[in-house]
Amino acid sequence: MTDLVTQVDPPGLFSSPAFAQGMIAPAGRMLYVGGQNGTTSTGELLTGLGPQTEQALKNVMAVLAEAGTTPENVVKLTIYLDPSVDPHEAYAATGAVWGERRTAVTVLAVAPARGDALVEIDAIAAIPS
Numbered sequence: 001m002t003d004l005v006t007q008v009d010p011p012g013l014f015s016s017p018a019f020a021q022g023m024i025a026p027a028g029r030m031l032y033v034g035g036q037n038g039t040t041s042t043g044e045l046l047t048g049l050g051p052q053t054e055q056a057l058k059n060v061m062a063v064l065a066e067a068g069t070t071p072e073n074v075v076k077l078t079i080y081l082d083p084s085v086d087p088h089e090a091y092a093a094t095g096a097v098w099g100e101r102r103t104a105v106t107v108l109a110v111a112p113a114r115g116d117a118l119v120e121i122d123a124i125a126a127i128p129s
Contacts, residue, residue, distance in 0.1 A: 004028075004073045004126040007102060018091065019105040023075045029127040031067045035080065035120040036060050037112065049085050049118045053093035056121045061097070064125055073126045076104045080120040083109045090119060 008022035009015050036059035038052025039045050046052050061071060081090055087107055112120035 020102045025075045025126040031125045033063045033123040035122045037117040050093040057097040076124040079107045082118045
């Protein structure tokens with residue numbers, strides 16, 4: 001499958017190995033993945049930031065696959081972290097599932113809607129035609 005999105009990293013801005021400064025997506029069908037927590041298919045919330053982050057990303061990837069797209073076509077991730085957690089720990093936990101994929105990312109320190117969740121992740125992706 002050909003990637004649909006293009007990273008935009010102006011030379012005057014910091015270049016990060018973890019995220020792109022912007023993303024260009026073609027006009028067409030887009031997928032908006034609602035906030036995913038670290039819950040299993042039975043609704044069990046995993047314990048700890050690392051396992052919750054990994055499961056939330058697996059859940060995002062499951063929605064992408066069901067819609068016929070891939071993580072390479074994600075235009076934007078928004079990650080909501082409980083203010084009590086270390087964002088570096090959450091970032092470290094993404095590698096096992098998300099890998100080295102760069103996309104536009106926003107990380108916010110806010111309490112996720114599910115009170116016992118430590119992380120919630122949503123995504124926007126282009127869908128191949």
